[in-house]
Amino acid sequence: MxxxxxxxxxxxxxxxxxxxxxxxxxxxxxxxxxxxxxxxxxxxxxxxxxxxxxxxxxxxxxxxxxxxxxxxxxxxxxxxxxxxxxxxxxxxxxxxxxxxxxxxxxxxxxxxxxxxxxxxxxxxxxxxxxxxxxxxxxxxxxxxxxxxxxxxxxxxxxxTQQQIHELTAVTGSAPAFIYRVAEALEKITLESGVTTEQARKLVANMIAGSAEMLKTNADPAELADEVATPGGSTAAGLEVLDTNHLDHLMIDAIEACRQKAMVQD
Ligand SMILES: NC(=O)c1ccc[n+]([C@@H]2O[C@H](COP(=O)([O-])OP(=O)(O)OC[C@H]3O[C@@H](n4cnc5c(N)ncnc54)[C@H](OP(=O)(O)O)[C@@H]3O)[C@@H](O)[C@H]2O)c1
CATH class of the missing domain: 3.40.50.720 (NAD(P)-binding Rossmann-like Domain)
Incomplete structure (x- = not known):
């Protein structure tokens, strides 16, 4: 040594x-x-x-x-x-x-x-x-x-240590939320008759590309706007997510992780 x-x-x-x-x-x-x-x-x-x-x-x-x-x-x-x-x-x-x-x-x-x-x-x-x-x-x-x-x-x-207690739900647990999103998208992709391998490739690379865009420090709301022309097809999809309060769902999921971690600590 x-x-x-x-x-x-x-x-x-x-x-x-x-x-x-x-x-x-x-x-x-x-x-x-x-x-x-x-x-x-x-x-x-x-x-x-x-x-x-x-x-x-x-x-x-x-x-x-x-x-x-x-x-x-x-x-x-x-x-x-x-x-x-x-x-x-x-x-x-x-x-x-x-x-x-x-x-x-x-x-x-x-x-x-x-x-x-x-x-x-x-x-x-x-x-x-x-x-x-x-x-x-x-x-x-x-x-x-x-x-x-x-x-x-x-x-x-x-x-800070307090921030780790709070943010482990985001950096540690939320990857599982993204995998759930991937699972749902994979299912719907398969309905178009592609193979499982193709579906996985489409979804994984779509998420990886989106993550790369986010890593340029761009604002996620602006990135969504960039994809969605007003009145277009993506905007129609976003409206479904917004009407069903995806943001609230995420907050509740993160909060559930935190509550559980507090009981376990
Ligand atoms: N996996 C992840 O992605 C991840 C992410 C963040 C944090 N962590 C944390 O990392 C830690 C380890 O997780 P892991 O996924 O690596 O677990 P793991 O694959 O189950 O390995 C646990 C290791 O700990 C050893 N160990 C258990 N009790 C011990 C003791 N009394 N004395 C000495 N060694 C002992 C085991 O020894 P043997 O080899 O003899 O069984 C084994 O090598 C956990 O605290 C977990 O919360 C994991």
Missing amino acids: SNNKKNVLFIGAGRMAQALIEGLNKNKFAILVGNNGNEERLQEVRETYDVETTDNWHQHVSKMDIIILAMPPESHDPILVELAELIHGQLVITVAAGIDPSYLESKLPKGTPVAWIMPNTAAKLGKSMTLYALGQHVNQEQQVWIEALISGIGEFEQV
Whole structure:
């Protein structure tokens, strides 16, 4: 291991850990992966990503610069108790829903730098829209490490922990809403006699193109106007959506996600 590389320990070797590992620059980070005892999974991670694994992460903590908790929220408490005994100022990051920096700080020794990153499932394609929030003791260099880590899985934005609580419904859950829209459009496309493959291609590329237009920072209302000539066919379709209050439906769906997350936290 070269000296200027940062040593990163992943505790958790599942989907999110693997997406992050795949995106990480191996020239900057030396990666070690531990988990809850599933040796088959560690072997797969070792072979797929050419990283080191351990069946006893505890004994490596003291040499680490960064510890990433990539496991379910409910596994955090016992691990944080163990970590609190082992760490001496290393950066601790979680990717778990509901485990915010204040919570990590309350469980770890005073002064521990902590961060919360919230990717979405597109991380596995390097297309996540990731939110992150910092605890009180993260220095500038550590923030650079965090951004290097999450830049490998897509775009990111720094926000407050309260904003992550509120906005996970948008960046994390709303992709499922878009998939529902895609499902409905696919069904109606199939009625024209094209194959499933063709229908999927038409709908996926239509959504991808629309997303690219949005990414130019254009106003969505103006983009809709651009498509819809007044009195034309698209305008007739938009009127159906507006009359049926698509905006209210979205607000209710986002609100339902938030309410559920609050009960679970
Ligand atoms: N998947 C996503 O798109 C996504 C998006 C945002 C946030 N997240 C968050 O990311 C975290 C991980 O999700 P995932 O999808 O990667 O889950 P996953 O594929 O089910 O993997 C979970 C990993 O956690 C390990 N683990 C569980 N309990 C542990 C313990 N006590 N000690 C050590 N390791 C433990 C498991 O070990 P074994 O290998 O031994 O089973 C496994 O490697 C969750 O908190 C989730 O909320 C996921």
